[in-house]
Amino acid sequence: xxxxxxxxxxxxxxxxxxxxxxxxxxxxxxxxxxxxxxxxxxxxxxxxxxxxxxxxxxxxxxxxxxxxxxxxxxxxxxxxxxxxxxxxxxxxxxxxxxxxxxxxxxxxxxxxxxxxxxxxxxxxxxxxxxxxxxxxxxxxxxxxxxxxxxxxxxxxxxxxxxxxxxxxxxxxxxxxxxxxxxxxxxxxxxxxxxxxxxxxxxxxxxxxxxxxxx
Numbered sequence: 001x002x003x004x005x006x007x008x009x010x011x012x013x014x015x016x017x018x019x020x021x022x023x024x025x026x027x028x029x030x031x032x033x034x035x036x037x038x039x040x041x042x043x044x045x046x047x048x049x050x051x052x053x054x055x056x057x058x059x060x061x062x063x064x065x066x067x068x069x070x071x072x073x074x075x076x077x078x079x080x081x082x083x084x085x086x087x088x089x090x091x092x093x094x095x096x097x098x099x100x101x102x103x104x105x106x107x108x109x110x111x112x113x114x115x116x117x118x119x120x121x122x123x124x125x126x127x128x129x130x131x132x133x134x135x136x137x138x139x140x141x142x143x144x145x146x147x148x149x150x151x152x153x154x155x156x157x158x159x160x161x162x163x164x165x166x167x168x169x170x171x172x173x174x175x176x177x178x179x180x181x182x183x184x185x186x187x188x189x190x191x192x193x194x195x196x197x198x199x200x201x202x203x204x205x206x207x208x209x210x211x212x213x214x
Contacts, residue, residue: 007184007191007210015188025062034101035062041097046071049093053078054124056115066107069094074124076112087112119146119153122194122209129160130198130207139167143177150211157181157212164198164205172203182212190214 011018027035043058046069054074061068073079080087091108098106118124125146132142143160150158157180165172183189192211197204 007193011187011189011191018187018190019192020059022057023060025060038097038101042069042094045093045097046090049090050079054115054118056121056123065104066109067094067098068109068111070111070113072113072115074115074118074121076114079112117153119149120155120192120211120213122192122211123196125150125158125160125211126194126196126207126209129209130196130205133198133205133207134200136200139175147177147179151179155180155211155213159210161208161210162205163208165200165202166205168200168202180212182210184210 008019012021013019023039025035039060042060046058047055050071050073053076056072056074057070059070059072061070071079078086079090081089087110091110094108094110095106098108115121115124118128129142129146133139139162143162147158147160158178159182160177161174162177163172163174166175182191184191190213192213193209195206195208198207
C-alpha cells in the first residue's frame with residue numbers, strides 16, 4: 001500500500017512526527033465544496049505570486065469570521081517586503097478570492113514562518129530539479145547533486161524518480177535514484193513527498209521526490 005498512495009496522506013496525524021493537515025476547518029455539506037474550491041484558488045494564487053520565495057507549505061485555518069494563513073517559506077523577506085508592503089498586497093489578493101463567495105467582512109491573518117534548510121524539503125528539491133532540467137542541465141548530475149546535499153543536511157534517505165522523455169530520448173522511460181532508507185510502508189516514518197512537472201523541449205518530465213526525515 002505504501003507504494004500506491006501519497007505518503008503524506010497515508011501518515012496524517014498518526015504519530016507525533018507525522019505531517020499536519022494543510023487545511024483545518026469544518027463546514028456542512030452545503031458550504032464544504034465552496035470552501036474547498038476557495039482553498040484551492042488561494043493556494044494556486046499564492047504559489048504563483050510567491051514562487052520566488054520558495055514556498056514549502058500553505059496551511060489554512062478557518063473560523064466563523066476569520067481565516068488564518070500560515071506560509072512556510074525559505075525566503076520570508078520576499079513575502080513580507082519592506083515595511084510589510086508585500087504582505088498587504090498578498091492579503092488583498094486573498095480578499096479578492098474570498099469576496100466572490102461572501103459579501104461579509106472577513107478578517108485575514110497571514111503568518112510567515114521561515115524554513116531554514118532547503119535541502120530537507122521534498123517540494124523545494126523537486127522544484128529545483130525541475131528548473132535545472134528545463135535549463136537542459138545533465139539529469140544525472142542534477143539528481144545526484146540533490147541526493148548528496150540532502151544526505152549531508154541530515155536526511156536518513158531519499159528517492160528520486162524521473163519519468164518521461166529524459167534527456168530528449170525518443171522513447172519515454174522511468175529512472176530511479178535512491179540512497180539511504182525510505183520505508184514507505186512504515187507509518188511511523190516521517191516521509192516528505194512532492195511531485196513537480198518539468199516542461200522541456202521534448203515534452204513533460206515528471207519529477208517525484210521521497211525524503212525520509214525520521
